[in-house]
Amino acid sequence: MNQQFPNIPNDLSAFWMPFSANRQFKKAPRFLVAAKDMHYTSADGRKILDGTAGLWCVNAGHARPKIVEAIQRQAEELDYAPAFQMAHPKVFELANRLIDIAPKGMEHVFFTNSGSESVETALKIALAYHRAKGDGSRFRLIGRERGYHGVNFGGISVGGIVPNRKMFGTLLTGVDHLPHTHLPKRNAFTRGVPEHGVELADELERIVGLHDASTIAAVIVEPVAGSTGVILPPKGYLKRLREICTKHGILLIFDEVITGYGRLGTPFAADYFDVQPDIVVTAKGLTNGVIPMGAVMVTAEIHDAFMHGPEHMIEFFHGYTYSGNPMAAACGLATLETYKDEGLLTRGAELAPYWEDALHSLRDAPYVIDVRNIGLVGAIELEPIAGAPTKRAFSAFIKAFESGLLIRTTGDIIALSPPLIVEKTHIDQIVDGLRTILNTIE
Numbered sequence: 463m464n465q466q467f468p469n470i471p472n473d474l475s476a477f478w479m480p481f482s483a484n485r486q487f488k489k490a491p492r493f494l495v496a497a498k499d500m501h502y503t504s505a506d507g508r509k510i511l512d513g514t515a516g517l518w519c520v521n522a523g524h525a526r527p528k529i530v531e532a533i534q535r536q537a538e539e540l541d542y543a544p545a546f547q548m549a550h551p552k553v554f555e556l557a558n559r560l561i562d563i564a565p566k567g568m569e570h571v572f573f574t575n576s577g578s579e580s581v582e583t584a585l586k587i588a589l590a591y592h593r594a595k596g597d598g599s600r601f602r603l604i605g606r607e608r609g610y611h612g613v614n615f616g617g618i619s620v621g622g623i624v625p626n627r628k629m630f631g632t633l634l635t636g637v638d639h640l641p642h643t644h645l646p647k648r649n650a651f652t653r654g655v656p657e658h659g660v661e662l663a664d665e666l667e668r669i670v671g672l673h674d675a676s677t678i679a680a681v682i683v684e685p686v687a688g689s690t691g692v693i694l695p696p697k698g699y700l701k702r703l704r705e706i707c708t709k710h711g712i713l714l715i716f717d718e719v720i721t722g723y724g725r726l727g728t729p730f731a732a733d734y735f736d737v738q739p740d741i742v743v744t745a746k747g748l749t750n751g752v753i754p755m756g757a758v759m760v761t762a763e764i765h766d767a768f769m770h771g772p773e774h775m776i777e778f779f780h781g782y783t784y785s786g787n788p789m790a791a792a793c794g795l796a797t798l799e800t801y802k803d804e805g806l807l808t809r810g811a812e813l814a815p816y817w818e819d820a821l822h823s824l825r826d827a828p829y830v831i832d833v834r835n836i837g838l839v840g841a842i843e844l845e846p847i848a849g850a851p852t853k854r855a856f857s858a859f860i861k862a863f864e865s866g867l868l869i870r871t872t873g874d875i876i877a878l879s880p881p882l883i884v885e886k887t888h889i890d891q892i893v894d895g896l897r898t899i900l901n902t903i904e
C-alpha cells in the first residue's frame with residue numbers, strides 16, 4: 463500500500479485501464495475514494511464537484527439512501543438467479559416500471575449489462591425482426607459519422623468515431639453512415655437546438671437510393687450525440703429521419719444511453735423531440751451507474767413478431783448471464799423510485815435556462831470556439847493547439863481535477879453533464895471554475 467495515501471495501492475502496473483492514457487495516469491494518478499451527492503472525495507481528501515455525473519450515469523447523485531439500502535437488502539435476500547428459463551420477481555417489476563416512464567409506443571424490455579450490450583441487442587433485434595416477418599433481405603444497418611454506440615463490434619461498425627474503429631479490421635459488413643450534424647460555421651454558439659442542417663437527414667434518402675430500401679433493416683442514432691463531444695440534432699432533423707424511415711419500412715433506433723433518464727429535462731430524448739422511435743437503447747442512468755445494467759425497449763409490433771412457433775421453443779436466441787440479475791433489478795427499481803420521489807426526470811427542464819446562460823457566459827473566455835447546450839448537457843469547444851490536438855482540453859481536465867472539479871473531455875471539447883440534483887450554486891462553481899482554468903492553461 464502507498465505510504466502517503468493508505469487507501470491506494472503502490473503498484474499500478476497490472477491494471478490495464480479502459481479508454482485512458484495509462485502511462486500518463488500511472489505517473490500522476492488521480493484517485494477517487496468516496497462520493498456523496500454532488501461530490502467525490504479524492505485520495506488526498508479533497509472534495510471534487512462532479513460535473514459529469516460520473517460518466518453520464520449518476521443522474522440522482524452519489525450514495526443515495528434508497529439505492530444503497532436496496533442493494534444491501536438484495537444481496538442478503540437473493541444474490542443471483544439464472545436468467546434463462548427461470549426468473550425472479552423484481553426483473554418483471556422493473557420492466558413494468560420502465561414501461562410506465564418509457565417513450566410512447568415502447569411496450570417490452572430486454573435487459574443487458576451495459577450500453578454496448580444494449581446496442582448489440584437492439585441491432586440483433588432489428589435484423590431478426592425483419593427476418594421473422596419474412597423480410598430477411600433487410601440486413602443493412604445505417605449509423606452516423608461521429609456516432610458512439612459503445613465498443614463492441616456492432617456498435618463500432620455503426621458508430622463513427624475514427625480511433626474507435628480504425629484498429630479493428632473489417633468490422634460488420636453491410637453498414638453505411640449518415641453524415642454527422644456538426645456545422646460550426648453555421649451553428650456555433652447556438653443556444654439549444656441549432657437552426658441549420660435539417661437537410662442532412664435527407665442523406666438517408668440518398669443511402670436508400672444507393673442500396674434500395676429492401677436491403678435496409680435499421681437506422682441507429684443518438685438523438686443528441688454525447689461521447690463525440692455533444693453534437694445536437696438540427697431543428698426538425700429527427701422528425702425528418704423518422705418520416706424517411708417510416709416511408710421505407712426501416713426501423714429507427716434511438717441510442718438513449720446518455721439522453722435517457724432525465725438528462726434533457728424529459729424522461730427520454732424521444733419525449734423531448736416528440737419523435738417516436740421503434741427501439742430505444744438505454745443503460746447508465748437506469749441504475750444510477752451503481753450496478754451495471756442496460757435496457758432495450760421495443761414496440762409491441764417488434765416483440766410480437768418473435769412470438770410465433772411452438773411454445774416450448776426459445777423465440778430469440780440472445781441473452782446474457784446477468785440479464786436483469788437481482789442486484790441490478792433491485793438497484794434499477796430503487797433508482798426509478800428516487801427519480802420519481804424527487805422529480806428528477808423533469809428537473810433538468812427547470813434548470814436548463816440557468817445552465818444555458820451560465821455556459822454561454824464562457825463564450826469570450828480564452829480558446830472557446832463554440833458553446834453548446836441542451837437540458838443539463840453542455841459542451842465548450844476549444845481551439846486545438848496547432849499540431850497537438852486534444853492537448854489543450856486534456857490540460858484543462860487535469861487543472862480542473864487539481865482545483866476540485868470533475869469534467870470530461872473528448873478531443874478538444876469539454877463535455878458537462880452534472881447529476882440532476884445539481885443546484886444553481888454548483889452550476890456557478892462549475893462555470894467560474896472553468897473560466898479560471900481557461901485563463902490559466904496555454
Ligand SMILES: Cc1ncc(COP(=O)(O)O)c(C=O)c1O
Binds near residue numbers: 578611717718745
Ligand atoms: C450513446 C451511447 N451508446 C452506448 C454507450 C456504451 O455504453 P457502455 O459504456 O455502458 O457500454 C455509450 C457510453 O457512453 C453511449 O454514450
